[in-house]
Amino acid sequence: MLKVNMFSSATKIKGQGVGSAYTELIGLLQRNFSDKLIVSYNKYSRTDISHYHTVDPQFYISTFFPGRGQKIGYVHFLPETLEGSLKLIQPFKAIFCHYVISFYRRMDHLVVVNPSFIPALAKYGISPEKITYIPNFVSKSDFHQVDQNQKNNLRQQLNIPLNKFVVLGVGQIQERKGVFDFIKLAKKFPELQFIWVGGFSFGRITDGFDKLKEIVKNPPQNLQFPGIVERDRMGDYYNAADLFLLPSFNELFPMSILEAASCGLPILLRDLDLYQAIIKSNYLAGKNFAELAENILALVKDRDLLVKYQAKAAKIAKEYSEERLANQWLNFYVQQSRLNKK
Structure with a gap:
């Protein structure tokens, strides 16, 4: 079975979309692929895939450790999308923006939730060949219409x-x-x-x-x-x-x-x-x-x-249903694991 370790602090701060996207993906993997994937959370043991959902400094440091497998970064924001969100003063704003791009560059591969962010990342020197578009989704069991x-x-x-x-x-x-x-x-x-x-x-x-x-x-x-x-x-x-x-x-x-x-x-x-x-x-x-x-x-x-x-x-x-995107995630993890073993 393929080992996938999730690095995330997305659910610590309530009311943000990153946490919702993370929760949906974990639910998808648990419901559909418990017989194919061993999923762990914020562990530093050896793994086939390390999937980074948030850009915490301790997660960045972990990318230099051995045994991380293929390092996957989930791009939920770019420096320019922070405008109008957080009130950061210079030089802290510039330092943080530089850090975010450095984090993305440390990844072996990136996943974006919108294809328009592929050219945006390319401007930061990240090859489009290292970027895959997999959109967000929601489960019908949690969000459905009522009479x-x-x-x-x-x-x-x-x-x-x-x-x-x-x-x-x-x-x-x-x-x-x-x-x-x-x-x-x-x-x-x-x-x-x-x-x-x-x-x-x-x-x-x-x-x-x-x-x-x-x-x-x-x-x-x-x-x-x-x-x-x-x-x-x-x-x-x-x-x-x-x-x-x-x-x-x-x-x-x-x-x-x-x-x-x-x-x-x-x-x-x-x-x-x-x-x-x-x-x-x-x-x-x-x-x-x-x-x-x-x-x-x-x-x-x-x-x-x-x-x-x-x-x-x-x-x-x-x-953007779970049913349509489940196999896309499984195939992506399998493909990335093979690349890491080459």
Whole structure:
């Protein structure tokens, strides 16, 4: 059996997508390949594959130890995607960005969750031949659509009005996620209910922390901030909503999009090039606040349009399902193990 050791601290900080992606992959391997893979966690014993999910300094040091097998790095972010996320001052910002790229260069192979990041990594001198695209995915057992009766029950449990159109945002509360536009949209549409699930996972170093913290304390009447919600309860919020909105200015491949799509929610996003490579025409997009507002209004007024994008969400969910991607991960590990033995 193939030995795979996972190096990760992704689940230590709640409410971030890296942790969700890591949890999904571990679940996939356990459910599908317990007879083919021996998976260990943060161990320094000999292994065939060392899969690095986070860039912790102790993990970086471990890459110099013998017995690590093929070193695989999971690219969840690049230095430029930290803009608007964390408030780092120079020279610490430059040092950290240099460190991240050095970490990626230490890997024998990298996995990206969005193909648009292959040319971006190439600019840092990393050969595209050492990069494989394997997208994120979610399990239907955790994220699935419910009927109207269940939806109403969930709204009652979560203190969400039964008779309102509900717009849901999910992610860390930070400038990069477009939370200020989300708040502005809530003010523009007081007749709708807006909910942002997530919190300040990185505390005061979150970009825009002071301003956002004040709004979270005193939000508009039609905007709820329930904070960081445990992953096993996230499906309740998706199923209680009518529309998923993520107005982020910079992303890789948010897990929240897949979770929302798997629960049957129409997807509305800021118009970013990277989405075109992964979800094509199966979502609505707005270049700015005005266009995002127009899309919301159109969906509220036109039931047929809403149903159309519910169907498109189902296409996203099918494309990025565990069933479709399970063998891709197994084959990848097997291939990388063979390369290490050459």
